[in-house]
Amino acid sequence: MSERKPVDAAAVGMMIVFCFVMGLQQIFLKATGDDIAPILQIGIRSGIAACLVCVYLVLRRKRLSFADGNWKPGLLVGLLFAVEYLFLGEALRYTSASHAVVFLYTSPLFSALMLHFLIDSERLSVAQWTGILLAFGGIAITFLLHDGTSPVNTQPNQLWGDFLALLGGLAWGATVVLIRSTRLARVPSEQTLLYQLTMACLVLVATAFLTGQTTINPTPLAITSVAFQTLVISFAGLLVWFWMLNTYIASRLGVLSFMTPLYGVVLGAWLLDEAIEPGFVYGASMVITGIVLVSGHGWIKQRLWRAVGRRKLPARGKG
Template sequence: MPADPPNRKPHLDTLASTLLVLCCFLWGLNQVAAKWALPEIPALWQAAARSVGGALLVWLWARVRGIALFEQDRTLAGGLLAGTLFAAEFACIFLGLQYTSASRMIVFIYAAPFVVALGMPLVARAERLTPLQFGGLVVAFAGIAAAFAEGFTRPAVAPDQWIGDALGLLGGALWGATTLAVRGSALTHASAEKTLLYQLAVSGVLLGAGAVATAGPLPLQLSALAWTSLAFQVVVVTFASYLLWFWLMRHYPATRLASFTMLTPMFGLVLGVLLLGEPLTGRLVLGLATVAAGIYLVNRR
């Protein structure tokens, strides 16, 4: 079990909370962007393009800043594992979006905080949740379920919707497993840039191979909307927001960070109202308040 870095903080401060809210907003918008691009860019090609483009940006960023990426520091095994889990996660998400709605997908992805909360005591005993904090995690997830309950009572978006839902749940479990792989290996001492580059480079190779094998050639002509969606996913989400996320993981408790990510589906709902014209209901407002209460319980000192 690797020792925690000496500069890891026991609680989330104002900076961490602000950065987390920004990341959650971007991740909520990302599901809408991915869904917009799917009619033109096949699922695995879209996932592979995100990873490859993000990897190139991370490499350029590290080179400009003089950050060493290729020294021997015993992170290879953890990096390969994290990258493989990362590839499987996004394969599930992008393939699943072909069968279910973006709003349903984002609910199932956020099984990840439970995987982290249950598994983190095995890799970092200091991050064990108290019964009250675990109760806060349950309260937060209950808020998400309440906000999305209306969607579960409507007609299915497709005949095979259950396939997309199942892939979303599996993607969430894989996200949680990726977090545990990073915290339970030598990657916990690596820079955010190196941690992210491992995942993007390995997943880019694996997803690209999957796309070549199953999705046919990459389309050469895309609409402005598809290009904008892909650029947003590569530059803003895959490069900038993930770099922030892994920096936060290196300096703050992973269980507290994971609980905060439950804001993402709430942002997804709000963005659906603003961008897709979906109704803003009392259940949504109640869900937002419940998620806020759950996150407070998990992060209270």
């Protein structure tokens, strides 16, 4: 495998677009939730996207390999992926899109904590522990400063929805750990994506039927939502993301991914007229700062050392 490249201008540009697109995911699900239940939308989009991935594999003449037994962790990672989106879909029934995107993107915190105890090379540094404490402190502030009687709170049972989105972040973090620590680390990314999309389709569509969330009102916005999520998010978006992970240094991309919750909050307020409570602003700021510290501590440290080195260079030249 070729060595991964540092993030360049092209990668930054792709991440800006990618994070904006992913920030729209919760907006579409929330805006069309009365026409098609979020979990049914995600199930449908996952099934269609899985078929598109199969077509992509055929056209690229890529073969799936199951000889090493990777299907076992593959099914488990697919189940975790389904659980993540089950929590997200249910969360959007109770909380705002802006709240959901911030809590969902706590996943790097959970994956870092789990990897710390599983892999010696993934031990957390002081800066990362600081980031984790800061982020969980922000989560606590968001919950504790929540005023259920406030006129800006238009979502009943919002705390329950926030908690479900946080569980979605936990499931996402566990998915990352499972991929990193099993045979899936050596499996082509398209095969891992296929496991995830297939299981998400099966689990979420079945859950929608069992819970009576199968009503479909085919409004133009609802059809646009499913098409956008299928083609742009579940198929093209995830393929691009996996390609970037295989091309660029993952930790550097992780630092840039903090833009997604920022986009989600801004788009929720702009497109859905979601009110942003002061407690949420304080807590979300701490969470995002903590995520940046956890995901990008190595990059931040490197930049600081370079800055210090540049300041010392002129002094060496004097003589």
